[in-house]
Amino acid sequence: MSSALARLVRAELKLMTRDPLVLTFVFVFPVVTMLIIGGSFGTTPDPAFGGANPSHWYVASYLTVVIAATGLIMMPVHLASYRERGVLRRFAAAGFPRWSFAIAQLVVGLITIAVASVLLLAVAAPVYGIPTLNGAGRVLAAFFLGAVTFVAIGVLLGSVLRSARSAQAVGLILFFPSFLLGAGGPPPHVMGAVLRNVASVLPLTLVTNAVRKPWLALGSATGSLVVVGVLAVVCTALAARRSVL
Amino acid sequence: MTFPLLPAGTIDGMKENDAVTVRGLRKSYDGRVVVDGLDLDVGSGEVVGLIGANGAGKTTAVECIQGLRRPDSGTLRVLGLDPTTQADRLRPVLGSQLQDSALPDRLRVGEAIDLFSTARARDGGELIEQFGLHGRLRSAFSSLSGGERQRLFLVLALLNQPQLVILDELTQGLDPAARRDVWSAVATLRDAGTTVLLVTHELDEAEALCTRVVAMRAGRVLDSGRPADLIDRHGRRATIRFGLDDTAPADLIPQLRAVTGVDTVEVAGRQVTVRGDRRMIAYVGAALVQMRCVPADLGVEIPNLEGALLGLLDGAATSPSPQHQMIRSAA
Numbered sequence: 055m056s057s058a059l060a061r062l063v064r065a066e067l068k069l070m071t072r073d074p075l076v077l078t079f080v081f082v083f084p085v086v087t088m089l090i091i092g093g094s095f096g097t098t099p100d101p102a103f104g105g106a107n108p109s110h111w112y113v114a115s116y117l118t119v120v121i122a123a124t125g126l127i128m129m130p131v132h133l134a135s136y137r138e139r140g141v142l143r144r145f146a147a148a149g150f151p152r153w154s155f156a157i158a159q160l161v162v163g164l165i166t167i168a169v170a171s172v173l174l175l176a177v178a179a180p181v182y183g184i185p186t187l188n189g190a191g192r193v194l195a196a197f198f199l200g201a202v203t204f205v206a207i208g209v210l211l212g213s214v215l216r217s218a219r220s221a222q223a224v225g226l227i228l229f230f231p232s233f234l235l236g237a238g239g240p241p242p243h244v245m246g247a248v249l250r251n252v253a254s255v256l257p258l259t260l261v262t263n264a265v266r267k268p269w270l271a272l273g274s275a276t277g278s279l280v281v282v283g284v285l286a287v288v289c290t291a292l293a294a295r296r297s298v299l
Numbered sequence: 300m301t302f303p304l305l306p307a308g309t310i311d312g313m314k315e316n317d318a319v320t321v322r323g324l325r326k327s328y329d330g331r332v333v334v335d336g337l338d339l340d341v342g343s344g345e346v347v348g349l350i351g352a353n354g355a356g357k358t359t360a361v362e363c364i365q366g367l368r369r370p371d372s373g374t375l376r377v378l379g380l381d382p383t384t385q386a387d388r389l390r391p392v393l394g395s396q397l398q399d400s401a402l403p404d405r406l407r408v409g410e411a412i413d414l415f416s417t418a419r420a421r422d423g424g425e426l427i428e429q430f431g432l433h434g435r436l437r438s439a440f441s442s443l444s445g446g447e448r449q450r451l452f453l454v455l456a457l458l459n460q461p462q463l464v465i466l467d468e469l470t471q472g473l474d475p476a477a478r479r480d481v482w483s484a485v486a487t488l489r490d491a492g493t494t495v496l497l498v499t500h501e502l503d504e505a506e507a508l509c510t511r512v513v514a515m516r517a518g519r520v521l522d523s524g525r526p527a528d529l530i531d532r533h534g535r536r537a538t539i540r541f542g543l544d545d546t547a548p549a550d551l552i553p554q555l556r557a558v559t560g561v562d563t564v565e566v567a568g569r570q571v572t573v574r575g576d577r578r579m580i581a582y583v584g585a586a587l588v589q590m591r592c593v594p595a596d597l598g599v600e601i602p603n604l605e606g607a608l609l610g611l612l613d614g615a616a617t618s619p620s621p622q623h624q625m626i627r628s629a630a
Binding site for chain 1: 367397400406455
């Protein structure tokens with residue numbers, strides 16, 4: 055017999071592997087788009103990419119696409135669907151501790167991101183190669199804090215949106231601009247001033263900068279890392295308040 | 300069974316072995332009063348039916364009892380605990396089936412058993428067998444029929460050996476066969492001495508399963524008691540029908556009108572309908588025998604719980620209901 059949290063995590067992980075939305079957006083979409091766009095600009099270091107190999111630029115960037123897909127699409131739809139159909143009430147009535155579901159979602163979200171990221175790197179390695187990891191501590195910290203931030207945003211969205219359909223609509227509206235401007239689209243150097251300004255304040259841009267810059271030795275991105283850390287704390291606190299059973 | 304946390308005499312009228320004691324429960328939503336001063340007792344081993352029309356406040360009341368909603372006022376003790384402040388301790392010892400709830404679509408039956416099994420859990424396989432779901436262990440929740448889902452909810456409600464089982468609209472939307480299956484499962488619980496609070500607006504269900512029934516309307520208790528007692532109190536009317544044959548005495552109808560308890564005697568062709576208080580059944584029978592008129596097609600209609608309470612629960616005046624139970628004469 056195991057704890058309520060362990061039982062929830064185990065069941066939710068199984069369900070995650072059976073959810074077509076998760077498989078599509080978290081596992082398949084980042085890999086496919088990374089393969090396409092990573093091969094579009096060649097492998098020669100380019101000033102538009104801060105002097106980095108464009109393929110490596112996108113390999114590093116697409117790890118945060120996984121984070122965004124998990125936080126903005128998977129989590130909100132999953133939670134809103136549970137609320138809409140009364141699954142959360144059933145968990146509450148069955149005596150699951152008040153915090154267990156929120157913590158289980160955080161754990162499942164982080165595990166999903168980790169597994170999907172490993173898959174992405176495993177596919178990228180033979181095609182474009184994995185860029186040499188500089189500043190491993192900063193990169194891992196940024197990746198972890200970014201993952202926590204977006205999972206918390208997802209839990210928050212899922213707890214305020216009333217239906218799975220509305221969660222999906224809002225999630226997609228948030229995801230695609232973030233994806234195009236903050237991680238998987240054109241590099242900031244080729245964007246117009248307005249787009250660059252908009253992109254610079256997106257949470258996903260901050261997470262991507264905090265992961266990519268130290269990894270590719272393009273800078274330390276300390277400012278982005280600090281903001282991501284603050285976002286992680288604030289979003290987690292808000293999500294925890296909203297998502298107790 | 301006793302509940303050690305229960306301080307005897309804490310609440311007015313509370314008995315030591317009461318599983319549920321509610322006094323003056325009040326709950327409103329946006330100014331609309333849904334439960335209005337509800338008093339309720341459920342003794343250990345009882346199957347109590349909370350009945351009433353939609354909107355009577357039944358579900359809100361049991362949600363407060365489970366600690367899923369916070370009442371505006373009132374005192375509640377459930378298994379010796381206060382559900383408003385001790386829900387975390389209470390819920391693990393409750394088994395509940397909620398109205399309008401579900402499991403994740405892709406969760407399999409066997410996985411649901413694992414997910415909901417706590418350290419108190421009994422053998423899930425035994426329950427699965429008992430409720431006829433052994434062939435569905437690997438089936439996803441979304442693929443189960445309505446009856447199978449309700450039986451699974453019953454399994455989950457009983458899995459952790461609860462001291463009190465709360466079942467809210469257990470047979471809603473089920474076809475007659477599935478309904479009978481679920482009834483049979485609840486009857487098994489009753490026979491095993493499990494304490495059950497059954498919420499339903501199906502009065503035949505309450506009559507078939509409950510040892511005691513509490514009738515609610517507009518958030519208040521109208522009456523409570525054993526189903527037979529409620530029928531006695533609210534379903535006093537009876538109807539006798541029979542056909543006249545050539546041997547019937549000429550003064551039969553006037554004589555019947557004079558029988559104790561008879562209100563009306565109608566004759567349509569050769570068909571006679573006698574209406575009145577239920578006491579008249581014996582008197583009319585005796586009168587017919589005395590007049591050597593024993594019709595072979597004599598039938599007696601007396602109200603069941605639905606017939607007795609329908610008018611009361613709907614807010615209309617108590618009146619004879621079309622829902623009657625027919626008792627055919629053995630003549």
